[in-house]
Amino acid sequence: NAGVTQTPKFQVLKTGQSMTLQCAQDMNHNSMYWYRQDPGMGLRLIYYSASEGTTDKGEVPNGYNVSRLNKREFSLRLESAAPSQTSVYFCASSAQGGDGYTFGSGTRLTVV
Amino acid sequence: KQEVTQIPAALSVPEGENLVLNCSFTDSAIYNLQWFRQDPGKGLTSLLLIQSSQREQTSGRLNASLDKSSGRSTLYIAASQPGDSATYLCAVRASTDSWGKLQFGAGTQVVVTP
Numbered sequence: 001n002a003g004v005t006q007t008p009k010f011q012v013l014k015t016g017q018s019m020t021l022q023c024a025q026d027m028n029h030n031s032m033y034w035y036r037q038d039p040g041m042g043l044r045l046i047y048y049s050a051s052e053g054t055t056d057k058g059e060v061p062n063g064y065n066v067s068r069l070n071k072r073e074f075s076l077r078l079e080s081a082a083p084s085q086t087s088v089y090f091c092a093s094s095a096q097g098g099d100g101y102t103f104g105s106g107t108r109l110t111v112v
Numbered sequence: 113k114q115e116v117t118q119i120p121a122a123l124s125v126p127e128g129e130n131l132v133l134n135c136s137f138t139d140s141a142i143y144n145l146q147w148f149r150q151d152p153g154k155g156l157t158s159l160l161l162i163q164s165s166q167r168e169q170t171s172g173r174l175n176a177s178l179d180k181s182s183g184r185s186t187l188y189i190a191a192s193q194p195g196d197s198a199t200y201l202c203a204v205r206a207s208t209d210s211w212g213k214l215q216f217g218a219g220t221q222v223v224v225t226p
Contacts, residue, residue, distance in 0.1 A: 004155075031212050042116070042201065042216035043156075050211040058213065090155060094212045101146065101212070103155035 002026050006091050006104035013081040013111045021076040021107050023091030029102070031094045032074035033058075034066060036087040037106075043090065049074055081111045114139045116204055118217035126225050131189035133220050135202035140180045143205040147176055147187050150199045150219070159200075160187070164207065192224045 004025045013019055025032065030051045035043040035058075045058030049068040063085060065077045074093075078085060091104040115138040125131060135145070144163045148156040160169045160176040162185065168177045173190040189196055199221045203214040 033213070035216075040121075040218055042218040043203075043214075044216070045213055048211060048213055056211075092156075099161075099212075101158055101214070103148075103157070105155040106153075 004091055004093055004102050004104035006089075006107050008107060009105070010108050011110070013078075013109065015082060015111060017081050018077065018079050019081065020078075021089055021091075021109075022073070023075065023104060024073045025091075025093040025102070026072065027093060027095075027100070027102060028071070029093035029100070030071070030096045032068065033092045033094075034064075034074070034076045035090045035092065036060065037090060038087050046076065046089075078109075081109075083111045085109065086111045114204060114206060114215045116202060116215050116217040118200075118202060118220050120220060121218065122221040122223075124223040124225060125192055127192060127194060129192055131187075131192050131196065131222060131224075133187040133189075133200050133202075133222070135185040135187070135217055137183045137185075137204050137215075139206070140183055141207040142180065143207045143209060145176075145178055145185050145202060145204050146214070147174075147185075148201045148203065150201060152198075156201065192222075194224050194226050197222055197224050 007022045033048045034046040047066040049055045052071045089107045094101045147159045162178045175188045199219045201219040203216045
């Protein structure tokens, strides 16, 4: 089925460890996004990529890096995980200009 | 900075009753507003998208209205069913945004009891 695929679905990290969250979409969308969702705070944008080869910071970029590997794939990296990064992470994609927003099923990350 | 608020945070209604969910935003310079549904442990599913020039959008039992000047949108769900139990989030896109970035409310958690 067409959509946005995220891996892994669950992850537990120790403080200071690093990891990369993977995201791939097969809808030929230009724009991709990483959001985090925390209780009572809705979703907040971490980074976005308007097109292949470009990335830009969102509302809460500190502690994260991203790579837009090609049109399909957009990864999020935590270089040195902190307990404050415990959250649910969602990848999303959209057509040019934000139409057809589609979300992945999320990665639940716990940092201990 | 745009602030999006959804009140109440949680709502419980008996089956068959109409649902009214509210969303308010502080900056009326929006490009569009979307309503999403989120089931526990799942991603978000887009329900309705209202462009800034529109006053409402309808899909089946769902109707969303938009009053840009007062900074409000309302999602109506007619004749609620237990399957409507979920968290509903609204999100706005600024009129100055070229890349589809959304500002989300915290959501309203809805429980429809049989």
